[in-house]
Amino acid sequence: NYNSLSKILLCSLTLVLQLTGPGWVKAQLSGTYTLNNASATGGTNYNNWTDFANAINGSGVSGPVTLNVQSSLTVTNNVQFNQFTGSSSSNVVTINGGGNFISYAGSSTVPQVILLNGSDYMTINNLVVRNTGTVVNVTGIRITNNSDNNIINGCTIEFTSLTSLGSSSGGAYVAFSSSTSQSNLGGTLTNGNGASNTIMNTLMRTTNTNSPGPFAGIFESQSSSNFGSVGYNNNFIGNTIQNFYTYGINSCYSSGTVISRNDVSRSNVTSGLPASYTYPIYEAYVNTVNRSLRIDSNAVHDLPFINATPSSSHTGSWNIQWIYAGGTSTLPMFVRRNAVYNVMTNTGGNLGIFAQASTFCNITDNRVENLRGNSTSTSLNSGAMQGIYAIQGNDINVSRNQILRCRPFQTFYGIYMNSQTQGSTNTIVNDNIIKDNQCISTNFTFYYTYGIYTNGSAWNVYRNMVDELIQQGPYGYCTPFYVVSNSATAVHNWYSNVATHCIGAYYTWGLYSSINSGTLNFRQNTMNFPYGQSSYGYSYYQWFHYGFGTGNTNFEGNVMVSNTFYYWGMYYGSTTTNCVYANNHIWAPSSTWGGYFYSPTGGTVYDYATWRGNGVGGQVGDMNRDPRFLNANARDLR
Numbered sequence: 001n002y003n004s005l006s007k008i009l010l011c012s013l014t015l016v017l018q019l020t021g022p023g024w025v026k027a028q029l030s031g032t033y034t035l036n037n038a039s040a041t042g043g044t045n046y047n048n049w050t051d052f053a054n055a056i057n058g059s060g061v062s063g064p065v066t067l068n069v070q071s072s073l074t075v076t077n078n079v080q081f082n083q084f085t086g087s088s089s090s091n092v093v094t095i096n097g098g099g100n101f102i103s104y105a106g107s108s109t110v111p112q113v114i115l116l117n118g119s120d121y122m123t124i125n126n127l128v129v130r131n132t133g134t135v136v137n138v139t140g141i142r143i144t145n146n147s148d149n150n151i152i153n154g155c156t157i158e159f160t161s162l163t164s165l166g167s168s169s170g171g172a173y174v175a176f177s178s179s180t181s182q183s184n185l186g187g188t189l190t191n192g193n194g195a196s197n198t199i200m201n202t203l204m205r206t207t208n209t210n211s212p213g214p215f216a217g218i219f220e221s222q223s224s225s226n227f228g229s230v231g232y233n234n235n236f237i238g239n240t241i242q243n244f245y246t247y248g249i250n251s252c253y254s255s256g257t258v259i260s261r262n263d264v265s266r267s268n269v270t271s272g273l274p275a276s277y278t279y280p281i282y283e284a285y286v287n288t289v290n291r292s293l294r295i296d297s298n299a300v301h302d303l304p305f306i307n308a309t310p311s312s313s314h315t316g317s318w319n320i321q322w323i324y325a326g327g328t329s330t331l332p333m334f335v336r337r338n339a340v341y342n343v344m345t346n347t348g349g350n351l352g353i354f355a356q357a358s359t360f361c362n363i364t365d366n367r368v369e370n371l372r373g374n375s376t377s378t379s380l381n382s383g384a385m386q387g388i389y390a391i392q393g394n395d396i397n398v399s400r401n402q403i404l405r406c407r408p409f410q411t412f413y414g415i416y417m418n419s420q421t422q423g424s425t426n427t428i429v430n431d432n433i434i435k436d437n438q439c440i441s442t443n444f445t446f447y448y449t450y451g452i453y454t455n456g457s458a459w460n461v462y463r464n465m466v467d468e469l470i471q472q473g474p475y476g477y478c479t480p481f482y483v484v485s486n487s488a489t490a491v492h493n494w495y496s497n498v499a500t501h502c503i504g505a506y507y508t509w510g511l512y513s514s515i516n517s518g519t520l521n522f523r524q525n526t527m528n529f530p531y532g533q534s535s536y537g538y539s540y541y542q543w544f545h546y547g548f549g550t551g552n553t554n555f556e557g558n559v560m561v562s563n564t565f566y567y568w569g570m571y572y573g574s575t576t577t578n579c580v581y582a583n584n585h586i587w588a589p590s591s592t593w594g595g596y597f598y599s600p601t602g603g604t605v606y607d608y609a610t611w612r613g614n615g616v617g618g619q620v621g622d623m624n625r626d627p628r629f630l631n632a633n634a635r636d637l638r
Contacts, residue, residue, distance in 0.1 A: 072102075078106075083119060103130040115144070140174060145193070155202045217249055217264065238260070255286060264281060278316075294334045326358075350373055387434065391419055408437075408449075512547070513548070528560075528561045
């Protein structure tokens with residue numbers, strides 16, 4: 001163990017002091033005790049928390065210890081458990097709270113109710129930890145100084161009087177931190193604050209009306225010098241966080257963290273805003289050492305409060321985010337089965353799931369639903385909305401996710417994969433559903449709505465559905481599929497994807513490609529655009545393929561149906577002939593001004609027959625007739 005030597009030395013020093021100290025030596029604890037303030041301290045009873053903590057800290061344990069709390073008590077100082085002798089996996093100190101409370105008014109210098117200061121193998125069950133302090137850095141339980149193998153289970157941690165807030169309200173319900181300062185929550189240390197701890201099934205809340213909440217719900221900070229080599233492996237499981245100011249759960253400079261089955265919201269609040277940007281689940285500089293990082297089965301919802309509207313909301317929210325998170329090929333990172341829903345923002349970004357510089361990460365089986373921006377805003381800010389967004393990194397698998405019912409105020413990306421490392425082997429976007437997402441602003445001249453956007457590494461994009469991707473404002477662009485390639489060795493495979501019932505008020509591009517180098521294989525995809533116009537007006541230009549670049553594009557075996565009144569067909573703006581069209585099925589019965597194709601040499605418009613026969617366009621096996629889908633309205637496009 002990374003801190004075993006320091007613990008042995010500390011325990012040895014404590015034992016020497018016990019054997020030589022003047023008159024205060026007591027036997028080590030073992031067995032069952034009570035905490036009852038109706039009786040004096042003696043025998044197997046402790047009258048108060050201070051007496052019990054002093055006994056544990058001073059004498060240590062020689063066997064398992066159980067403390068059954070029978071009294072709710074208000075204390076005048078925090079309860080501190082230090083490193084004590086005898087603790088082990090078989091000599092666990094268990095505190096059964098019995099639903100009783102311990103109450104303390106935290107100060108700026110001693111903000112926490114309970115401090116685990118190097119203590120190991122302690123379990124606290126069903127205790128109400130109440131902080132009545134008004135200082136900005138009020139804290140429930142602080143864990144520091146290599147406190148390992150502790151469990152907080154089934155407790156309630158509540159703040160009753162927190163009204164202060166600022167740019168960094170520095171408290172937390174649970175903090176792994178060597179510092180109490182709001183400006184440095186986390187602190188700076190050589191070794192970590194604690195490893196193999198579990199915070200589980202605990203309710204974290206504020207009880208005063210519309211409190212801003214603490215800076216963080218759970219805040220874990222370990223060591224910036226060894227998080228890549230030490231397995232901290234802390235667990236945050238099944239907790240309910242009902243109010244926070246900036247971070248719901250924050251883990252930084254750590255490794256092997258599991259964040260699972262937590263419910264994160266601001267349901268304690270009916271009005272009043274948090275920080276300008278909120279980060280309900282956030283990890284930064286986290287690593288896989290001896291077990292995988294996991295963010296799974298969490299719910300992030302109802303921000304900034306239940307029934308909020310975008311126009312009265314905070315600026316933005318990056319709902320599940322991790323930065324510089326390192327998985328490996330044998331121990332990848334898992335972000336799976338999470339739900340992000342009912343998150344309102346005003347003019348800033350609203351990101352469902354956001355990965356930056358992540359390696360070997362599986363983003364699977366998540367649901368992002370009903371993210372909304374302010375449709376009446378006139379501020380052209382960084383207000384893009386992304387269902388799933390990954391930038392930089394490598395070996396990312398995005399599969400079986402759902403992006404549903406989002407209403408951005410400006411630019412929208414269902415799935416946006418940007419600037420991943422060339423040559424990644426696990427760059428996958430498969431079996432995702434992007435459905436009923438609509439840009440609703442009418443205040444911007446041009447903006448964009450994308451279904452799946454890939455830029456960078458060679459992606460394999462298979463069997464995804466983009467359904468009802470709609471842009472309702474003036475002069476907007478709707479693009480279900482968008483791909484950019486700038487690497488000569490990149491091969492992008494897009495197979496068996498479906499885009500249906502999509503429309504932009506000005507342009508609809510089924511596939512927009514910019515293959516400057518490398519190869520795009522776009523095969524056996526279906527694009528069905530039955531809408532003749534959007535709610536704003538006609539979709540003036542509708543192209544099945546709008547392509548550029550001098551790389552290679554193979555556009556083959558696709559089925560395309562359009563009901564627009566205006567241009568439809570293919571456009572390839574390269575001056576080379578590196579785009580191959582073959583065996584496609586094209587049908588546009590309602591086109592009264594169009595039926596046109598642009599040639600690869602640029603400028604000349606051809607009708608379908610000329611396109612097919614010019615030796616450049618539709619070359620082999622194309623068809624121009626009704627595909628007779630079984631039930632297009634029910635999305636059965638067989």
